[in-house]
Amino acid sequence: MRVKEGNKELDIKEAAIRVFAESGFHKAKIAKIAELANVAAGSVYLYYKNKEDILDRIFLDLWKELYENTKAIAERSDINPVEKIEYFVDSFFNVFNQKPEMALVFVHEQNQFVKKPSEGLIYYDKFLAQGEFIISQGIETEDFSKNISVKVLRYFILGGVRFVLEHWAKAPDDYTLVAIRENLKAFLTKGLSS
Amino acid sequence: MRVKEGNKELDIKEAAIRVFAESGFHKAKIAKIAELANVAAGSVYLYYKNKEDILDRIFLDLWKELYENTKAIAERSDINPVEKIEYFVDSFFNVFNQKPEMALVFVHEQNQFVKKPSEGLIYYDKFLAQGEFIISQGIETEDFSKNISVKVLRYFILGGVRFVLEHWAKAPDDYTLVAIRENLKAFLTKGLSS
Amino acid sequence: MRVKEGNKELDIKEAAIRVFAESGFHKAKIAKIAELANVAAGSVYLYYKNKEDILDRIFLDLWKELYENTKAIAERSDINPVEKIEYFVDSFFNVFNQKPEMALVFVHEQNQFVKKPSEGLIYYDKFLAQGEFIISQGIETEDFSKNISVKVLRYFILGGVRFVLEHWAKAPDDYTLVAIRENLKAFLTKGLSS
Amino acid sequence: MRVKEGNKELDIKEAAIRVFAESGFHKAKIAKIAELANVAAGSVYLYYKNKEDILDRIFLDLWKELYENTKAIAERSDINPVEKIEYFVDSFFNVFNQKPEMALVFVHEQNQFVKKPSEGLIYYDKFLAQGEFIISQGIETEDFSKNISVKVLRYFILGGVRFVLEHWAKAPDDYTLVAIRENLKAFLTKGLSS
DNA sequence: TATGAATGAGGTTTCATTCAT
DNA sequence: TATGAATGAAACCTCATTCAT
The missing domain is CATH 1.10.357.10 (Tetracycline Repressor, domain 2)
Incomplete structure (x- = not known):
């Protein structure tokens, strides 16, 4: 697991790009984005208002x-x-x-x-x-x-x-x-x- | 028996085109399609396997x-x-x-x-x-x-x-x-x- | 197809026994019973009040x-x-x-x-x-x-x-x-x- | 984080036993089980894959x-x-x-x-x-x-x-x-x- | 800031039953 | 009596979002 030191906001965005590309926006799951970003699902909402x-x-x-x-x-x-x-x-x-x-x-x-x-x-x-x-x-x-x-x-x-x-x-x-x-x-x- | 009048299959398809155009496939609701087609929601499934x-x-x-x-x-x-x-x-x-x-x-x-x-x-x-x-x-x-x-x-x-x-x-x-x-x-x- | 001359009430009952045995009462479908009985689904209700x-x-x-x-x-x-x-x-x-x-x-x-x-x-x-x-x-x-x-x-x-x-x-x-x-x-x- | 208190998994199982006993599996409703277990309906699916x-x-x-x-x-x-x-x-x-x-x-x-x-x-x-x-x-x-x-x-x-x-x-x-x-x-x- | 358990609204689909013919 | 198209209620399950810790 990558050490979480860096920029979680960016990590989430990059994870989201991968997931949106793979599944499309509607089918994309926050849980999957959070997982790829090495972040808890709830943490996504610290950096972004919503999906x-x-x-x-x-x-x-x-x-x-x-x-x-x-x-x-x-x-x-x-x-x-x-x-x-x-x-x-x-x-x-x-x-x-x-x-x-x-x-x-x-x-x-x-x-x-x-x-x-x-x-x-x-x-x-x-x-x-x-x-x-x-x-x-x-x-x-x-x-x-x-x-x-x-x-x-x-x-x-x-x-x-x-x-x-x-x-x-x-x-x-x-x-x-x-x-x-x-x-x-x-x-x-x-x-x-x- | 109650007989097919008009063309419900076509009505549904045309209603679906309108709803898909408006909301996109994922957000489109069967209930809305049925409503526009003047048909009960369940009837959609007489003519189409699924959404x-x-x-x-x-x-x-x-x-x-x-x-x-x-x-x-x-x-x-x-x-x-x-x-x-x-x-x-x-x-x-x-x-x-x-x-x-x-x-x-x-x-x-x-x-x-x-x-x-x-x-x-x-x-x-x-x-x-x-x-x-x-x-x-x-x-x-x-x-x-x-x-x-x-x-x-x-x-x-x-x-x-x-x-x-x-x-x-x-x-x-x-x-x-x-x-x-x-x-x-x-x-x-x-x-x-x- | 067997000629429908006989006793539809009995045909339905016998079909129902087969379907209930196969699927159990709750999963049994009236449509399937009617099919096995060589009868339209609606006709079941001429002989039986309900399932x-x-x-x-x-x-x-x-x-x-x-x-x-x-x-x-x-x-x-x-x-x-x-x-x-x-x-x-x-x-x-x-x-x-x-x-x-x-x-x-x-x-x-x-x-x-x-x-x-x-x-x-x-x-x-x-x-x-x-x-x-x-x-x-x-x-x-x-x-x-x-x-x-x-x-x-x-x-x-x-x-x-x-x-x-x-x-x-x-x-x-x-x-x-x-x-x-x-x-x-x-x-x-x-x-x-x- | 909100932490597991009590044993919801067990609560749900026991509620389910009561509901299954009362109504049988097929007629049993998840909503009822969740209610008896003092849990939101969706929470059932945190502990059990499905009914x-x-x-x-x-x-x-x-x-x-x-x-x-x-x-x-x-x-x-x-x-x-x-x-x-x-x-x-x-x-x-x-x-x-x-x-x-x-x-x-x-x-x-x-x-x-x-x-x-x-x-x-x-x-x-x-x-x-x-x-x-x-x-x-x-x-x-x-x-x-x-x-x-x-x-x-x-x-x-x-x-x-x-x-x-x-x-x-x-x-x-x-x-x-x-x-x-x-x-x-x-x-x-x-x-x-x- | 960080977590992840908990929530609950919402939609697709099935199917017993009805009813116009 | 017979049909089968049409109905619509009902419920499982998903998942974005919240919140207690």
Whole structure:
């Protein structure tokens, strides 16, 4: 048994990611999370208000990180929109690079997460806005076709990425994340191009 | 004897689609489904083995219809791969055209559905195979780039479509399905092109 | 399928005996009884008030028959109490001779049956009274020991017979009913003797 | 932490005995057992896997105690088989002496109990084997008649005892257990004698 | 802060019984 | 008399959450 010295809050969150990935939020049991975190079931409630709060804070971490990793990209003036899209996609995949389980939680519980207001949701919206902004820039610079609906595209791309991620997370050996993202970058820039 | 009047099996299925769309499968209550179907709770079990069976048969209907609507397209020789992709996308969207709730069920419960073998899953696989086949054809005819990974793309496209559908289903007035599919068709054919 | 011409009431009763023997009263399903009786489930209620009523009438038949088969024995003056006991036991076993299933119902549901007043219960009491009467006679004639408690013995004997019957009914090949009853007769008459 | 006070496991088992005796296993409600045990319904499942498990462990206790109380008797060499039978019967009745309700559970649910393998069943079989062994010994020493079928007798005796117990448990005032067992001992030894 | 025993609300499912035909 | 579709009450069990220590 690992000596309990460290950060129980984090231990619980990480255990929860594993359990949510395995069973989905609804079937996940607090008792199992507590066990994996080497903590008593009751202790979970010292750090989290309830089960849903754990999920919320997992997503807060995720979208905050994604937002912060990508906000610099949108603002850069030394690269063109095509390159921005490429970096943007890279950033996104990097987050999941060594966390297949987080990818599954993202894919399966994002709906649950989006349903109600939360701090994490703000970062999620900001993240989407950045993607949208990059595409808009590209349309202005005529790098991208002006006939595309930014609104439609941003969901399409995010959804596509989600689904690909899911399959990668379930069978990481079928194709590498690097291969996936190169494919997507090529596909996206061609698809967007004017 | 009391004779079947109307079609309770269908009533229940349609009620279930509404409830699953609203609450998700896990939170959905049989009592609520029965109420919407104007049927006693116990009657649900005359037509469906259990709650999961309802979901299975909803997905069976969906993928069977999608498969059957699209199988002719893949086999046609009078149109080129680009047109096939366009028809394929059209077919897909047509199914949801007047069933926003079905789109939500599809989006939210597809994971659940894919997890275990079922008759519907066979049609789902066949459907995916058709999409994959069309793209492969296009690569052969050099209409599509030979650098794309069919495997990655097929999930990307399906996932993207799923997510777009979800947002449309939640707020059908923001953009019409027709607008969405025209956007996607343009984006896809460009993205795939060689 | 047997042509339904005959006695549905009887068909149902016989089906019920089989099902009660197999599953016990509580787990027995009306649907299964109806199926074995080649009758619709609802039809059962044309002939029997409810599930319990079927059991009651099965036991009524049983105890009425046992009572009527044995009442002549108690009254005979040409044989002594020892012989009466022997005939009494013979009569009892004869009823089950070719109905192992009835024996199981008797053994398992007798409790249920005794709990509430019914016509069958009257015959059951009369039957016990006859056995008691024969033993009392034997005590008077000094064939049987005067130290025995008739009350205790009559339950002991009936209970013993019940349990032996049960094991015979479950595995009729282990020992024949004839062998059983000869053993018991010998045991009883010796046990009772003065 | 909230600490186990008293012995809830035992409280529940004793409450269950009362409820099973009153209503029989199938009609017994967990809610009622929990109420009598002064425990929340859910707490029952902290100590017992399910309803059946409660019954199993009641019978395990019973047959283990009976087995352990009687195993010394069979092995003794200082008393003859007739005395062994007497002690054996005494032991048996002693267990129920101040637990009329346990006697009812035994009588009503023994069938249920015997149907499936369990730890208690092992003790039950051992107990029966001991009774059988004592009788066999008696036959060898010619204290008992060699014409009796041990197999038949062991069930007959157990069954008889069961039924007598039942009537005693339902109306303990009609005759004392002591009177019953003296009667039976006399009856048995005479019945068995050569 | 930490525990884990205790709680009790809540939902799926079964099945005896009813009743329209 | 006969049917069998429809009913709906009832109960086991799970598990998130609480709380005494």
